[in-house]
Amino acid sequence: MSAQSEPAVVLASASPRRRRLLAWLGLPFSVTAVDTPESLDSALADVPAALAAHLAEEKAAAAYAEGIAGAPILTFDTIVVLDGALLGKPTDDEDAWRMLRALSGRSHQVVTGVAIACPGDDRLRTLAVTTNVRMKELSDAQIGAWMALGEYRGCAGAYNIEGQIAEVDLDECYQNVAGIPLCHLFAELKRGAAASCLAGSPVSPVLACDEALGRVCKLGPGLVGATSSSPPR
Secondary structure: HHHHHHHOOEEEEOOOOHHHHHHHHOOEEEOOOOOOOOOOOOOOOOOOOHHHHHHHHHHHHHHOOOOOOOOOEEEEEEEEEEEOEOOOOOOOHHHHHHHHHHHHHOOOEEEEEEEOOOOOOEEEEEEEEEEEEEEOOOOOHHHHHHHOOOOOOOOOHHHHHOOOOEEEEOOHHHHHHOOHHHHHHHHHHHHOOOOOOOOOOOOOOOHHHHHHOOOOOOHHHHHEEEEEEEOOO
């Protein structure tokens, strides 16, 4: 969190990756966590984007109900879609192995839902972003080595793209797979319906993302706009 005393937003997530990514927007934020079912057994299962947004919305509603106030609340939920089947967080090692074996060498989609709860406003703003991902071909030994790191725990599809076992094209949102569609969130906080309730102005995450990944994103600049400010180097 920034050294400023008053947060511009509240991140309702226990994910250290989301905490690190949100910092790229240059807004002071505080962190809390909420516990919701995150069930994929839903009438919305046939529409993954709607389901991901709904799950994020449930988290925002739970945080709002706990009396968190004073700044917009941000919540996220990520699901993996493989040939129409939804993959959430693995329940145990066997479930994680099953997911990774099914994903190995396959293309799939990662959908992250975003919800924004503004102070004093009962309406929740939601959006969902889908990224096409290619999982590398994984041998049993490679799956075992990945699982031994323990990073699959708490990750939809049992993997973290930062572990270098999957890849996305330059015109897809990489950070959406890591847990936050940063440029889409920037656009919503800068110019979208939530902009009016935000104290402060976010900075473009494009430069920070490009430097972290060692590549030049083709998607981000169009989303953030050429006139947006850039983060300090």
